[in-house]
Amino acid sequence: MPNLNINGRNMSVEAANDTPLLWVIREQLQMTGTKFGCGAGLCGACTVHLNGEAVRSCQTSVSDAVGKKITTIEGLSAKGDHPLQKAWVAEQVPQCGYCQSGQIMQAAALLSKNTNPTKEEVVAHMDGNLCRCMTYSRIQKAIMRAASDMRTASATGSERRAT
Amino acid sequence: MNKHVKNLAPETTDLSRRSFLVGTAATGLVLGYAGSGIDQALAAPAPANFEPSVWYSIAPDGLVTVTCGKADMGQHVASTMAQIVAEELGASWKDMRVQLASNDPKFNDPVLGAQITGGSWSTMMNFDAMSRAGAAGRIALTEAAATAMGVPASELVVRASTISHPKSKKSMSFADVVKSGKATKTFTADDLKAIKLKTADQYTMIGVSVPQLDIPLKVNGTAKYGIDVMLPGMVYGALVTPPVRYGATVKSVDDSAAKKVPGFIKAVTLDDKTTTTTGWVVAVANTYANAKKAAEALKISYDGGPNAKLSSESLFAEAKRLQGLSDSGEFFVKDGDPNAAFGSAAKVLEADYTTNINIHAPMEPMNATAEFKGDILHIYSGNQFATRSGAIAAGAAGIDPKFVVMHQMWLGGGFGRRLDADMMVPAVQAAKATGKPVKVIYTRENDMTMDFSRPLTFQKIKAGVDGDGKIVALSHDVVSAWPTQRWGIPDFLTPSVDKKGPLDSFTVNGSDFFYTVPNHYVRAIKNEMAHNATPSGQLRSVAPGWTFWAVESMIDEIAHATGKDPAQLRISLLDGKGKNDGGAQRLRNTLLAAMGLAGYGTKQLPKGEGMGVACVSSQERATASWTACVAHVAVAPSGEVTVKKLTVATDVGTQVNPDGIRAQVEGAALWGMSLALFEKATLKDGGIEQTNFDTYTPLRMSQLPEVAVNVIANGEKATGVGEPAVTVVAPAIGNAVFNAVGARVRGLPITAEAVKAAMKA
Numbered sequence: 001m002p003n004l005n006i007n008g009r010n011m012s013v014e015a016a017n018d019t020p021l022l023w024v025i026r027e028q029l030q031m032t033g034t035k036f037g038c039g040a041g042l043c044g045a046c047t048v049h050l051n052g053e054a055v056r057s058c059q060t061s062v063s064d065a066v067g068k069k070i071t072t073i074e075g076l077s078a079k080g081d082h083p084l085q086k087a088w089v090a091e092q093v094p095q096c097g098y099c100q101s102g103q104i105m106q107a108a109a110l111l112s113k114n115t116n117p118t119k120e121e122v123v124a125h126m127d128g129n130l131c132r133c134m135t136y137s138r139i140q141k142a143i144m145r146a147a148s149d150m151r152t153a154s155a156t157g158s159e160r161r162a163t
Numbered sequence: 164m165n166k167h168v169k170n171l172a173p174e175t176t177d178l179s180r181r182s183f184l185v186g187t188a189a190t191g192l193v194l195g196y197a198g199s200g201i202d203q204a205l206a207a208p209a210p211a212n213f214e215p216s217v218w219y220s221i222a223p224d225g226l227v228t229v230t231c232g233k234a235d236m237g238q239h240v241a242s243t244m245a246q247i248v249a250e251e252l253g254a255s256w257k258d259m260r261v262q263l264a265s266n267d268p269k270f271n272d273p274v275l276g277a278q279i280t281g282g283s284w285s286t287m288m289n290f291d292a293m294s295r296a297g298a299a300g301r302i303a304l305t306e307a308a309a310t311a312m313g314v315p316a317s318e319l320v321v322r323a324s325t326i327s328h329p330k331s332k333k334s335m336s337f338a339d340v341v342k343s344g345k346a347t348k349t350f351t352a353d354d355l356k357a358i359k360l361k362t363a364d365q366y367t368m369i370g371v372s373v374p375q376l377d378i379p380l381k382v383n384g385t386a387k388y389g390i391d392v393m394l395p396g397m398v399y400g401a402l403v404t405p406p407v408r409y410g411a412t413v414k415s416v417d418d419s420a421a422k423k424v425p426g427f428i429k430a431v432t433l434d435d436k437t438t439t440t441t442g443w444v445v446a447v448a449n450t451y452a453n454a455k456k457a458a459e460a461l462k463i464s465y466d467g468g469p470n471a472k473l474s475s476e477s478l479f480a481e482a483k484r485l486q487g488l489s490d491s492g493e494f495f496v497k498d499g500d501p502n503a504a505f506g507s508a509a510k511v512l513e514a515d516y517t518t519n520i521n522i523h524a525p526m527e528p529m530n531a532t533a534e535f536k537g538d539i540l541h542i543y544s545g546n547q548f549a550t551r552s553g554a555i556a557a558g559a560a561g562i563d564p565k566f567v568v569m570h571q572m573w574l575g576g577g578f579g580r581r582l583d584a585d586m587m588v589p590a591v592q593a594a595k596a597t598g599k600p601v602k603v604i605y606t607r608e609n610d611m612t613m614d615f616s617r618p619l620t621f622q623k624i625k626a627g628v629d630g631d632g633k634i635v636a637l638s639h640d641v642v643s644a645w646p647t648q649r650w651g652i653p654d655f656l657t658p659s660v661d662k663k664g665p666l667d668s669f670t671v672n673g674s675d676f677f678y679t680v681p682n683h684y685v686r687a688i689k690n691e692m693a694h695n696a697t698p699s700g701q702l703r704s705v706a707p708g709w710t711f712w713a714v715e716s717m718i719d720e721i722a723h724a725t726g727k728d729p730a731q732l733r734i735s736l737l738d739g740k741g742k743n744d745g746g747a748q749r750l751r752n753t754l755l756a757a758m759g760l761a762g763y764g765t766k767q768l769p770k771g772e773g774m775g776v777a778c779v780s781s782q783e784r785a786t787a788s789w790t791a792c793v794a795h796v797a798v799a800p801s802g803e804v805t806v807k808k809l810t811v812a813t814d815v816g817t818q819v820n821p822d823g824i825r826a827q828v829e830g831a832a833l834w835g836m837s838l839a840l841f842e843k844a845t846l847k848d849g850g851i852e853q854t855n856f857d858t859y860t861p862l863r864m865s866q867l868p869e870v871a872v873n874v875i876a877n878g879e880k881a882t883g884v885g886e887p888a889v890t891v892v893a894p895a896i897g898n899a900v901f902n903a904v905g906a907r908v909r910g911l912p913i914t915a916e917a918v919k920a921a922m923k924a
Contacts, residue, residue, distance in 0.1 A: 015452070016425070023452040027399075032391035033384015035575070037526050038607040042856040045526055073384035080383035088382040092374065092822055095237030095830060097381025098388060098526040098575030127865045130856060132526045132576050133237045134833035136864040138826070 002062050006031075007075025017063035022046045024062055025072060033073035033101045037130070044129030047102035048072050054109035073101035076108060083153070084108055087146035095133035103129050107143045115150040117143070218296045219248055225324055225338030227252065228260040232270035233289070234280035234547040235263065236525075236577030237830075238885045239375040239823050243286055244293050246819055250368035251297030251361060253321035254337065261376050266549035266569035278549040281582055281701060283782050283883020286819060290881050291360075298358045299350050307346040308335045322367075363817070363878055370876070372822035377573065389572040390604060392532045392543040398428060400445040400593045400603035401454035403461055404613050407849035409698050410468030411442035417462035421446060426453035430461055431596045435588050437558040440613075441468065445589040447597050451604055470696035471849040475519065475619060478693040478846065482621035482642040483515075485688050492640070492688030493659030493666040496675050499682030501627065504636035508627030512724055516624070516713035517910040520844040520851070521617035522859055523702055527575020528610040533590035534600035535560075540567045540591065543602075545574035547581040551650060555584035559591040578834075579701035583615045608854040615700025616844060616851070618644035618670075619693055622713040627682075632725035634736065636682035637717075641710060643670045644694040646701055659687070672783045673707035673890065676714055677747040678736035697846060703834055704889035707781035712911060715777040715894030719901065729898060730758055730776045737778075746780060746787060753814045753875060754778040754791040760873055761793035761810035768903075772797045772807070775898025781887035788882040789814035789875075792832070794895035798903045802919030806836055806868040806896060811888050813872075816879035827884040828872045835892025837862035843912050 001012045006029065013028050025034050025048070034057055037045030041059040048057045049071035050064075076082045084104050087093075094100045103126070110117060110125045117125070122143050131139065219229040229248050231241035241261035249259050264270035264278070271277050274288040301321050308326040309316035312333045320327050327334035340346055350358075363369075380386035405411035418430045426449035433443045442465055448454035485491045505511050531544035533556070540560050546552045549569045557564040574581055586603060593601040605613070620643040627636035645667035647655045656665035666687040674685040693699070702708065718736070722729040737743070737751035754776065758764070763774055774795050780787035795808040811832050818824050841860050844853045853859035893911055901907050906921035 015450075019450075019452045023450060026391075027450055030393060031384070032387070032393075035388075035526070036390065036528065036604065038856050040607065040855050040857070043526065043607075080379070085382045089374070089378055092378060092826065094378050094381035095239070095826060096526065096574060096576045097237065097377070097386055100381050101384050104382065123865050127863050130526065130861060130863065132524060132578070132861060134830045134837070134862060135826070136833075136862075136867045137829065137870065139864070140867075 002066050004062070004065055004070060005068070006070040007072060013062065015062050017061060019062045020058050021048070021060040021062055021065045021070070022057035025057060031072050031074045035098055035101060037099065043099070044106055045099050045102040047105040047129070049105060049109060052109065052112060054106045073105060076105065082108065083146040083149045084111065084142065087142040087149065090145060091138045091142040093135050093138040093142050095135055099129060099131045103131065103139055111143070111147055111150060115147050115154065117147060218293070219300070221300070221337055221341050223338060223342045225258055225336055225341070226260055227254045227258050228262055230262050230264045230270065232264040232272060232278055233285045234545065234571065234574055234577060234581065235377060236545070236547070236574035236581065238827055239377060239820070240280070240285045242376040243819050243823065244289060245376060246368055246373060247290055247293035248297040250366060251294050252300045253324070255323040256368070256373045258324050258337070259376060263571035265571065266553045266567070271550070279582070280547045280577070281579060282786065283788065283886045284786060285883070286881050287786060287883055294360050295355050295358055298360060299355060302358070303346045303348040304337060304340045306348060307340050307343065311335060311340070311343055311345060369817065369819050370821065372820055375820070375823060386573050388527050388575045389532070389543060389545040390527055390530045390575065392572065392602060394532060394534055394600040397532065397600040397602055398447055398449055398597060399451040399454040400447050400589055400601050401451065401458040402589055402603065402605055402609045403444045403446065403458050403463055404609050405442035405465050407442070407465070407467045407471050408612065408846070408851055409441055409696060410470040410849070412466045412468060413442050413444060414464045414466055416444055420460040420462065421457040424448065424453055424457040424460055426450055427457040428597055430457070431593050433588055433592050435559065437555050437588065439555055439585045440588050443589060445593045445603060447593050447601060455606070467849060473692065473696045473846060473849050475846045478619050478690065478696065479517065479621060481692045482690050485690060486621060486623050486640045486642050492686040493663040494661040494684060495659065495666060495668060495671045495687045496683055496685035497660045499636070501625070501636035501638040501682040501684050504682040505625065505627045508635055509630045510628045510724065511625065512628070512717070512720055513623070513625045514717060514720060514909055516622045516716060518620045518709045518712060519911060520619045520697060520846060521702055521838055521842050522611050522614045522844050522851070522853065523578045523580035523616070523700070524611060524614070524859060524861065525576025525578055525580055528607055529580070529586040529605040530603060531586040531590035532600060532602040533587070533594040535594055538566055541570060542567060542587060542590070543570045543572060544586060545572040545581055546584070547574070547577050547579070548584070551652070552584035552587055556587035556591050559588040560595060578703040579705070580615065582701055585613065585615070607856070611854050611859055612851045614851070615646070615698055617702035617708065618646060618697065618699035620709045622709065624713055624717045626717060626721055628721060628725055632727060634680050634721060637680045638684040639674050639713065640686045640688055641671045641674060642688040642690050644697060644699040645670055645689045646699040649694070649698055669701065669705050671706055671710060673710035673779065673781060674714060675784050677743045677750050677780050679738050679740045679743055679747070680736070696849060703831070704781060704886040707779060707890040708838065711777065711779045711781065711890045712893050715779070716897050716909060719775070719898040720907065723901070728764070730754065730763060733776070733778055746789070749789040749814050750778050750780060750791070753789040753812045756873055756875060757791035757793050757810050757812035760812060760871055761795065761808070763793050771799070771903055773899045773901070773903030775895045775900070775902055777891045777894035777898060779887060779891045781890040782883065786883065788884060788887040790887040790891050792888070792891040792895040794892065794899040796896060796899040796903055798900055798906070798918060802915035802917070802922065804840060804896065804900055804913060804915070804918060808869040808871065809836065809892060810871045811873070811891065812875060813884065813887060814875040814877060815882050815884055816877065817881040818874055818876040819881060821874060824874050824884045825872050828874065828888045829870050831886060831888035832870055832872070832892050833862055833867070835889040836868070836896065838889070838911065839893035839896045840912050841866070
């Protein structure tokens with residue numbers, strides 16, 4: 001029985017080693033925010049973080065996730081208030097919303113390393129995530145807004161630390 | 164809506180035969196249309212579990228929950244319904260909540276008489292009913308508050324969920340009134356009709372971009388889609404679909420290897436009396452991963468059936484053959500006599516236009532969960548046509564449709580795909596065979612190869628122009644599968660003008676344009692071969708997605724052949740004469756708006772770049788949103804087309820949520836671009852060749868052009884916004900390509916190869 005560390009909790013699951021992480025998260029752990037889209041790593045709907053890196057959970061086996069920190073949309077923030085989630089609401093990004101957990105997780109991996117991305121960097125980082133409702137321009141705006149909010153917060157934070 | 168679409172369900176919610184009921188129950192104030200007489204309704208004010216009969220309720224805490232009978236697939240229609248109710252009710256937006264309706268006929272669309280979501284119809288057809296529902300609630304609450312306060316109701320002001328009496332400074336919240344239990348009033352149909360609704364200058368909610376109520380759920384993973392349903396004791400089904408799209412049969416199933424998969428329960432070969440599916444097998448197991456493993460381990464042999472050798476090429480060849488026959492099809496439009504007029508025309512142009520098969524591919528693959536509980540079959544699935552899908556589920560189960568409860572979920576994309584009910588069949592039959600609740604999830608490969616696709620179409624347009632360059636005649640043949648006829652609901656078909664029988668107007672809508680052309684024929688020709696081999700469906704925008712491709716390309720071709728500016732030619736054709744009065748002028752104004760916004764004709768573009776225009780009356784003549792587009796493209800010597808900018812203007816009459824409309828129009832325009840340039844499915848050996856997003860390739864972020872959307876709200880009645888902008892983009896791009904490099908491409912998608920070949924020609 002593999003042991004998984006997911007959203008800060010250790011959980012043992014009952015699944016063969018080659019089971020895609022996606023289905024373990026959705027069915028056994030009943031965290032359904034992570035979505036199944038293509039099963040082939042072509043759409044990004046199932047994106048989660050493994051040790052902070054965005055990965056496609058449909059292409060990641062349970063055994064590959066053992067010993068690593070898994071983060072899903074449910075664990076991205078305590079109250080759904082990650083700067084990206086707030087920006088997604090402010091820009092009214094989602095239409096059907098199905099791809100948006102994956103979009104947000106993909107974007108979060110970028111902003112965790114770079115809070116000042118160029119538009120080109122955003123496009124290059126996000127191009128593997130399909131949105132059939134075609135909300136791409138709002139996704140871009142929301143990422144830029146969240147990045148800006150994070151820079152402001154970090155500047156304010158360092159000022160506080162300085163004083 | 165098509166004017167022939169009416170009352171699908173035997174029991175309709177015809178407003179004239181119903182009463183609007185307002186009464187207080189212990190749980191709160193419930194407002195709805197009583198299913199029977201008022202007396203009976205009053206005797207039982209608390210609705211029964213299966214027939215709640217409500218559009219909205221107000222709880223003692225003041226929260227207003229609107230029940231949305233339309234499928235919410237990202238157009239935020241639930242929020243829109245709540246916004247319309249809130250306007251007349253006088254509720255504060257922060258107090259509004261939404262829930263999704265079951266398939267109870269009481270939630271049927273007040274105009275359509277069924278639960279179906281499509282056609283960009285929802286707002287226009289529900290605006291009045293939701294407004295009156297809201298107003299009736301306000302009146303009931305106000306009268307109760309007047310009694311409680313001891314003041315005349317006419318002196319009360321309702322705002323932000325509060326009823327106040329300015330003279331005495333008394334006030335009551337909606338919550339206070341509901342808690343008092345004093346709000347009781349019934350409205351007859353005549354009372355409802357007599358309610359004086361607000362005028363546009365009194366609106367405080369309509370026209371405001373309030374935040375969509377479903378969005379918070381969609382950024383934290385809590386929105387529940389069909390695929391997210393979890394029932395106690397539930398098991399999972401994975402499909403094996405045959406290599407042939409339709410008509411295959413299962414000869415044998417060897418499950419010996421599947422039996423070795425842990426958790427495997429059984430393989431169920433579907434016996435589909437509804438003829439929705441052919442040759443499908445579902446492998447059931449304790450988890451989806453195991454079900455999929457088991458499905459892969461099944462050894463199934465098929466008889467490919469009558470369509471096993473067909474290809475896109477054979478469907479096109481058959482379409483051309485049918486078009487060439489003088490007695491094919493039925494007339495949708497028959498004005499004057501084009502054939503006589505061609506004889507005296509100074510110039511006759513003729514061209515063939517084609518579109519390939521297109522796949523809906525919503526991000527949430529098709530799925531359904533079925534559970535038999537006592538006599539009742541419960542279905543959990545995001546679906547656009549609960550009325551018909553419930554009947555298909557019943558047919559798959561062999562029970563009466565009245566025993567089916569459809570639990571609506573958020574839809575992870577619809578685009579017309581979820582009007583169909585194929586996913587009900589494996590879920591129902593697997594649940595029946597195993598005695599357990601079963602969730603069936605399509606793989607992306609199942610989803611793509613078994614799509615009820617946008618049909619392959621072949622169109623011929625012949626146009627006659629007189630010596631002054633005026634279009635005197637136009638004949639237009641449209642050959643396709645007939646998606647709506649497949650539903651088997653006569654009311655969705657349209658009598659042909661030559662009385663040859665009903666035709667599927669959802670294959671020709673749009674061809675009955677608002678241009679003044681004295682001699683005009685449109686023939687709807689059913690491609691029976693395509694109809695059988697590729698059961699088609701309604702893909703976002705339906706017929707106008709191909710008819711305007713042909714019409715708006717041909718208008719451009721005529722302009723160039725007669726030395727006119729394509730936009731100016733359109734303006735002259737939109738003279739508003741006769742039956743085109745009203746619509747033509749609105750379309751002309753919209754085109755002018757788009758031209759102005761794009762700077763059409765005002766700038767010298769670099770070599771290889773061009774602007775093209777198109778304007779459309781999508782979805783249908785009777786339900787049009789007037790939409791125009793100017794596409795600005797750059798064409799490389801290789802023929803590759805880059806869209807630099809799409810400028811879209813759309814006249815929607817009244818806008819409920821401006822930001823929501825912009826989101827829909829932008830998404831629709833990008834769909835139009837994706838269909839125009841990137842999406843193509845092909846049939847080979849009876850099967851769809853594209854199986855996933857590596858070969859079927861909708862637009863990605865890196866292909867995003869600049870999109871400018873201008874919404875014209877001129878105070879006319881609210882129209883739809885989900886689809887029209889899809890239809891205007893492909894012809895605008897095609898026309899822009901011609902203006903850029905002189906290449907006329909007449910087939911969708913517009914590929915680099917086709918552009919390059921046309922450049923040489």
